[in-house]
Amino acid sequence: MDNYCLKLNKISKSFGVKVLDDIDFALRKGEIHALVGGNGAGKSTLMKIMTGVYSKDSGTIEVNGHEVDIHNVENAQNHGIAMIFQELSLIQTMTISENIFLGREIMKNGFRNTKKMNEETSFILNKMGLDLNPEITVEHLSVGNQQMVEIAKALSKNAKILVLDEPTASLTDNETQKLFEIMHSLKTEGVSMIYISHRMNEIFKIADSVSVLRDGKLVFESIIQETSIEEIILHMLGSTSDVNLLNWQERSYSSDEVMLQVIDLSINDQITNINFDVKKGEILGLAGLMGSGRTEIVETIFGIRKKLNGTVLLNGENLEINCSADAVKAGIALIPEDRRRQGLVLIHTLKDNILLPNIKAYEHNGWINENQAVNATQAKIDEFNIIAKSMFYPINLLSGGNQQKAVIAKWMDINPKVLMLDEPTAGIDIGAKEEIINIVRNYADQGNSVIFISSELSELLAICDRILVLHDGVISENILRKEILKEEELQYAIQVS
Amino acid sequence: MQSKLVNKKHAKPIPFDKLMVYIIFVIVFVFFSILLEPKGFLNITNLLNILRQTAVISIMAVGGTFVMASGQIDLTVGAVAAMSSVFSALVLQKNGSIILSVLAGICFGTFVGLINGLLVTKLRLPAFLATLGVMQLVRGSAMKITDTSAIPIDNDTFTYIFGAGSVGSIPILVFWTMLIYLIGAYIFYKSSFGRHVLATGGNRLSAEYSGIKTEKVLIISFIISGLLAGLGGVLYAGRLSAGRFSYGDGDEMSVIAAVVLGGTAMSGGTGAILGSLVGSLLMGIINNALILANLSSAEQMMIRGAIIVVSVAVSNLTQKIQKAA
Numbered sequence: 001m002d003n004y005c006l007k008l009n010k011i012s013k014s015f016g017v018k019v020l021d022d023i024d025f026a027l028r029k030g031e032i033h034a035l036v037g038g039n040g041a042g043k044s045t046l047m048k049i050m051t052g053v054y055s056k057d058s059g060t061i062e063v064n065g066h067e068v069d070i071h072n073v074e075n076a077q078n079h080g081i082a083m084i085f086q087e088l089s090l091i092q093t094m095t096i097s098e099n100i101f102l103g104r105e106i107m108k109n110g111f112r113n114t115k116k117m118n119e120e121t122s123f124i125l126n127k128m129g130l131d132l133n134p135e136i137t138v139e140h141l142s143v144g145n146q147q148m149v150e151i152a153k154a155l156s157k158n159a160k161i162l163v164l165d166e167p168t169a170s171l172t173d174n175e176t177q178k179l180f181e182i183m184h185s186l187k188t189e190g191v192s193m194i195y196i197s198h199r200m201n202e203i204f205k206i207a208d209s210v211s212v213l214r215d216g217k218l219v220f221e222s223i224i225q226e227t228s229i230e231e232i233i234l235h236m237l238g239s240t241s242d243v244n245l246l247n248w249q250e251r252s253y254s255s256d257e258v259m260l261q262v263i264d265l266s267i268n269d270q271i272t273n274i275n276f277d278v279k280k281g282e283i284l285g286l287a288g289l290m291g292s293g294r295t296e297i298v299e300t301i302f303g304i305r306k307k308l309n310g311t312v313l314l315n316g317e318n319l320e321i322n323c324s325a326d327a328v329k330a331g332i333a334l335i336p337e338d339r340r341r342q343g344l345v346l347i348h349t350l351k352d353n354i355l356l357p358n359i360k361a362y363e364h365n366g367w368i369n370e371n372q373a374v375n376a377t378q379a380k381i382d383e384f385n386i387i388a389k390s391m392f393y394p395i396n397l398l399s400g401g402n403q404q405k406a407v408i409a410k411w412m413d414i415n416p417k418v419l420m421l422d423e424p425t426a427g428i429d430i431g432a433k434e435e436i437i438n439i440v441r442n443y444a445d446q447g448n449s450v451i452f453i454s455s456e457l458s459e460l461l462a463i464c465d466r467i468l469v470l471h472d473g474v475i476s477e478n479i480l481r482k483e484i485l486k487e488e489e490l491q492y493a494i495q496v497s
Numbered sequence: 498m499q500s501k502l503v504n505k506k507h508a509k510p511i512p513f514d515k516l517m518v519y520i521i522f523v524i525v526f527v528f529f530s531i532l533l534e535p536k537g538f539l540n541i542t543n544l545l546n547i548l549r550q551t552a553v554i555s556i557m558a559v560g561g562t563f564v565m566a567s568g569q570i571d572l573t574v575g576a577v578a579a580m581s582s583v584f585s586a587l588v589l590q591k592n593g594s595i596i597l598s599v600l601a602g603i604c605f606g607t608f609v610g611l612i613n614g615l616l617v618t619k620l621r622l623p624a625f626l627a628t629l630g631v632m633q634l635v636r637g638s639a640m641k642i643t644d645t646s647a648i649p650i651d652n653d654t655f656t657y658i659f660g661a662g663s664v665g666s667i668p669i670l671v672f673w674t675m676l677i678y679l680i681g682a683y684i685f686y687k688s689s690f691g692r693h694v695l696a697t698g699g700n701r702l703s704a705e706y707s708g709i710k711t712e713k714v715l716i717i718s719f720i721i722s723g724l725l726a727g728l729g730g731v732l733y734a735g736r737l738s739a740g741r742f743s744y745g746d747g748d749e750m751s752v753i754a755a756v757v758l759g760g761t762a763m764s765g766g767t768g769a770i771l772g773s774l775v776g777s778l779l780m781g782i783i784n785n786a787l788i789l790a791n792l793s794s795a796e797q798m799m800i801r802g803a804i805i806v807v808s809v810a811v812s813n814l815t816q817k818i819q820k821a822a
Contacts, residue, residue, distance in 0.1 A: 304706065328708030342706045345699035347766050356696055357707045359689040367687050374507065392509040410707070 004065070005029045005192050006081070006161055011049060011059035019045045021216045023059070027161065032183060032193045034203040034224070037213035037236055041429070043196055046213070047163050051083040052076035063161075082154035083163040090138045090146055090153075097121035097134035100153045124152045128182050144175030148182065155191075162186070163194045168202060169427050172289055180206050198427065199456075200229045212236055236430060248462055248481065252445050253281035258316075259449040260301075260332075260418050265310030267293070267300050271473035274310070278418065283440065283450040285460040287494050288470030294453045295337055297470075298420040302334040303327040314417070328357055333416035335407050337423050337453075343407040344395055351377045351391040353406055358413040380409040385435060401432025408439060419443060420451040425459060437463055457490050469493045515760035515769045517812040522779045525804075529786040536789040543785065545668055549736075551781030552670035553578065553729040554751045558759070558773040559681035560610075560722030561752040566685075567718045568698035568765025569624040573613060574726035575748035576636035577606045579741065581730025583639050586648035586740025595655050599731050606727020607720055609635060614716030632749065639742035648740040659735025670732060674774075677725065682770045684721075694718055698765025754805050755780060758812070779808070 006027040013020040020042045027033050037043050048054040050061070052073045060067050063079045070076050090099045097117045106113045106120075121134035130148055138146060147167055154162055164183075168176045183193060183206060197203055203210060204224060212220040212235040220235040257280045265274040271293040278284045286294045299305045301312055303321040312319045314330055321327050327334070336342035344353050354377050355362065362373045377391050384405045388398055395403060404424060411419065421440065425433045440463060444450045454460050460467055461484060469477035469490075477493050484490055530539050537543055557574045564571045581602035588598040609631060616627040650656060662669040685691040696704040697711045704711050726745075733744045757763060758779060759772030783804055787797040 302706075323710060324705060324708045325710050334706065336706050341700070342702050345696050345703050345766065347699050348695065352692065352695070356692065356704070356709070359692045363689045367683075368689060368692075378507075390508040392507060394510075 003029045005063065006050075007062040008046070008050065009060045009062070011046065011061075012057050013045055013049060013054065014057060019216050020049075020056075023213075023216075023218050025211060025218060027192050027194060028208075029192055030187050030190050031208040032187060032195050032206055034195045034197060034207035034210040035213065036197065036203065036210060036232060037429070041213040041236075042216040043213055044165070047083060047165065047194070047196070050076065051081055051163060077157055077159070080158060080160035081163070082157060082159035082161070083165065084147070084150050084154060084167060085165060090150060092139040093137060095135050095137050096125075096132060096141075096149050096152075099138055099149060100124070100134075100156050104157075120156070121152070124156050128152060128155075129185070130182075142175065144171045144178065147171065147175075147179065151182065151186075155186075160190070161192050161194070163196070165196045166198070166427055167195075168197065168199065176202070198429065200232065203232075204229065233430060249441065251281075251283075251441070251465060253447060254465075255280040255282075255447070259314065260451075261313040261316075262297075262301065263311045263313070265297070265300065265312065266308040267296050267305060267473075268308070271296055272308075274473075274475060276468055276475060276478070278449040278451060280449060281444055281447045282466065283444050283452055283464045285464030285467035286451060286453045286470060287457065287460055287467050287490060289455075289494060292470040293473040294470055295422055296473075298334055298422055298451060298453065299336075301327070302332060302420065304334075328414060331414070331417040333357075333411035333414060333419050335404075335411060335419070335421040335424050337426075339400075339404055339407050344403060346396040347394055349392050350381070350386070350388050350395050350398065350406060353395050354380050354391075354410045354413065357410055361413075376413065380413060384409045384412075384439065399429075399432075401428040401435075404428055404436065405432065405439075408436065412439075412443070416448070418449045418451070420453075422453045423455065424452075425454065425456065433459075457494075461490065512760075513815050514762075514767070514812065515772055517815055518759050518769075518772050518775045518779065518808075521758075521808050521811065522775050525779060526782060529782060533786055533789050538786060538789055541666070543789075545666065545671070547778070547781045547785045548674070549668040549670050550785070551777050552668075552674045553732050553736075553745070554748060554755060554780070555674050555774050555777040556677045556732070557722075557726050557729045557748060557752045558755040558777050559677055559770060560725035561756040562681070562685065562759070562761050562768050562770050562773045563694055563718040564624075564722045565753070565756050565761045565763060566698050566765060566768030567694045567715055568701065569617060569715060569718065570628065570753070570763070571610075571613060571719060571722045571726075572625070572628040572749045573609055573632045573635060574722060574729065574752055575745035576632045576639070577609050577723060577726035578730035578733055578745035578748060579743065580609075580635050580639040581605050581727040582734040582737075582744050583643055583648055583730075583740035583742060585731050585734045586650050589650055589652055589655060590648060593652070595652065595658075598655065599659070602731040602734070603724055603727040606723040606725070606730065608723070609726075610720035610723020611716065613723065614719035617719065618712040618715050636742060643740070643742050645742060650734060650738045650740070656735050656738050659732050661736060661738070670736065673728075673732060677728070678770065678774055685768070685770045690714070690717070695766055695768065698768075700766070751777075751780060758805070758808055760812075780805075 004026045008023060008025040011020055011023040012018070023046060035043055045054060049056045050070070052070045052075050055071060061070055062068065068079055070079065091102065100121050101117045106116050118134040125132050125134065128148065132145060138149065141149065151162065167179060171179060186193070195207055207224050209223050210227065210232060211218060212232060214236060258277045259280045261277040262274055266272040274297060286297070288294050296305060300307050303324045303326050312321065319330055321330065340346060351374065355373055359368065362368050362376065381388065381391060386402050386405045386409065388402060395406060398406065424436055440450055440452065452460065452464055461481065465481050467479050467481065467490065468475050469479070560574065561571065584605050585598045585602040588601045613628055613631060616622045617624045658669065660670060664672065693704070693709050693714045696707065696709060697714045701711050729745065734740045755776035756773045758776035759769050761768035761773065783801060787800055792800070
């Protein structure tokens with residue numbers, strides 16, 4: 001018998017349709033096991049069954065060789081299984097130690113024993129190599145440190161099996177490094193981890209083994225040394241798709257005419273004197289670490305942020321943009337970084353979301369023409385291949401990739417001349433990623449301009465004609481795609497500058 | 498890749514949150530019809546009376562729907578109605594012009610709505626606190642300028658058009674209600690402004706990122722609410738032939754109850770104009786039935802409260818069951 005701490009045998013689950021089909025999954029003691037698969041492949045459902053959020057239809061779960069029943073989150077915790085959620089579940093206004101002991105406060109004579117809880121929190125944090133004051137309120141921590149606190153919380157409950165769902169999605173490279181160090185040290189202490197991620201490079205850096213889910217089935221499993229990125233992607237996509245997505249494709253449109261020109265733009269103390277331009281039909285990449293000013297620059301052009309000074313010209317004409325409505329009117333669109341909070345109204349239908357920026361176009365003499373609105377929505381759904389039950393269902397039922405396509409669709413309806421995308425492929429599966437990249441390519445080929453922000457350098461290299469590297473609010477490099485031979489060069493430019 | 502599951506038939510989910518008020522209304526109505534049949538609950542005069550008594554709340558609930566669908570709350574409507582009734586009565590007394598008198602009432606309401614909107618957007622006060630303060634300010638002012646006495650109105654044309662009159666046997670207030678609901682439903686369902694209100698209430702950040710001027714949307718929503726509260730005050734003055742500081746006491750709560758019963762979420766982003774009318778009528782028949790049943794006012798108040806709690810609870814439970822299914 002191998003040294004398994006967790007075994008899932010023949011797990012099935014259906015919500016009307018079969019989401020999980022006879023899944024066998026095993027986790028060794030002290031290993032980091034990567035779990036990959038497209039959106040809707042069943043990863044989250046499988047993890048939610050393990051952690052007691054959903055109940056399985058059939059199959060068995062063994063922890064340390066004993067079959068167990070997991071009906072709710074508490075059961076799972078008692079068996080040492082804990083999940084670190086993508087959306088952090090900490091209470092922002094409470095301190096680190098209050099969060100860690102939430103719901104199981106240490107009491108003394110009927111009062112909370114703050115001192116004891118702070119001590120124990122410090123002990124756990126120190127063990128993880130974190131130098132944080134347990135009495136800081138969580139809202140003052142960086143996202144990276146919040147994630148660490150979340151892990152500390154799980155460890156404080158004696159978790160032996162951690163499920164990490166896209167933990168690095170909102171971390172800087174340094175924070176990611178730190179997280180990996182902590183994961184390594186947890187591993188040596190016998191903690192096992194299931195690591196869900198879309199980032200192949202990270203998987204190869206940190207994981208010991210990998211499993212691929214596709215359409216509710218476990219299609220591939222391997223020790224990490226015995227496989228390759230190409231092989232994993234192949235299994236994720238199935239046999240039909242090709243893996244050429246991230247290869248550079250020659251662009252058909254090129255022009256020397258400047259579409260958008262940014263002159264001496266200053267946003268705050270740090271981001272000052274930004275100068276650049278985007279040509280017609282050009283895809284301009286903005287590379288840089290988080291906090292380098294990428295998001296701030298596009299949000300300022302879009303009118304969400306106020307500029308200190310500087311000018312923005314569109315087709316040579318001065319743009320006076322004081323709010324996002326002005327930008328929209330000028331033909332500038334922004335696909336924001338956080339699709340759930342900024343991009344969509346989650347409780348509203350797919351149709352209402354798609355039509356939102358351009359609803360006035362369907363209003364004649366004060367009446368919205370419902371037929372026209374429905375047809376326009378259907379056209380967008382078809383054009384961008386948005387997979388949904390019906391346009392009249394709330395958009396929060398859609399998968400991340402389809403939600404993101406809806407955000408793009410809603411902006412394409414205004415026919416923008418300048419499209420700015422801020423991390424448009426974060427956290428979505430590779431199939432949807434490919435579709436989005438193709439949408440952007442086609443759109444630029446029609447003579448429109450694109451500003452594309454991404455932390456995934458391979459993606460920037462695949463799609464951009466030119467890349468600006470930002471460093472602490474300063475443009476440090478302006479490189480033509482042709483001049484970059486390898487991803488490492490760009491990585492180096494971003495890190496050092 | 499996945500196969501395409503787009504349903505060309507455009508299936509729509511059943512909006513139980515919006516339908517619940519109609520079901521509850523029918524149940525309550527049938528219940529009282531049987532129970533209070535001997536007391537004359539079903540008499541045409543009684544039913545018309547209910548419509549007349551609920552008219553002002555119903556009209557203010559249109560404004561309430563806009564404000565609450567945009568994620569805000571307006572506690573000033575009762576006080577505004579009181580002050581508007583006083584202004585209308587005063588102008589009528591001093592000047593005699595019906596048009597000026599009505600304008601005075603409506604403009605005052607619009608003005609308060611504007612102030613509320615500015616406090617909430619420009620000064621970023623929470624709507625609950627801003628309108629709580631303005632409510633007391635307005636009602637206090639109404640008390641002060643009238644010295645707590647009523648301003649009588651003896652203009653028959655005014656009282657006929659704005660309250661006491663009827664066309665055939667239908668009270669004129671019913672026509673006012675219908676008119677406001679037609680306009681309200683059109684703006685809410687058929688204009689782009691209605692979509693902007695819902696988007697702002699559903700996710701203000703996302704609306705902002707979609708190029709919607711959310712501050713403007715909120716200010717206009719408060720203005721609609723204020724304007725209709727002003728109209729409500731004019732109608733109080735017409736129905737009761739006087740302007741008085743005490744009119745509309747507690748109306749803000751009735752309006753909120755009617756709007757929430759009608760299927761508008763207090764958190765914003767979803768709303769139903771006609772639901773608010775049914776919600777208002779539902780409370781109207783409950784009030785009426787309790788009086789017919791000869792209950793003391795203390796008992797009436799207790800039962801009214803209990804019915805509101807039960808209705809909203811039933812509505813929430815159905816939604817939960819629906820979601821779990």
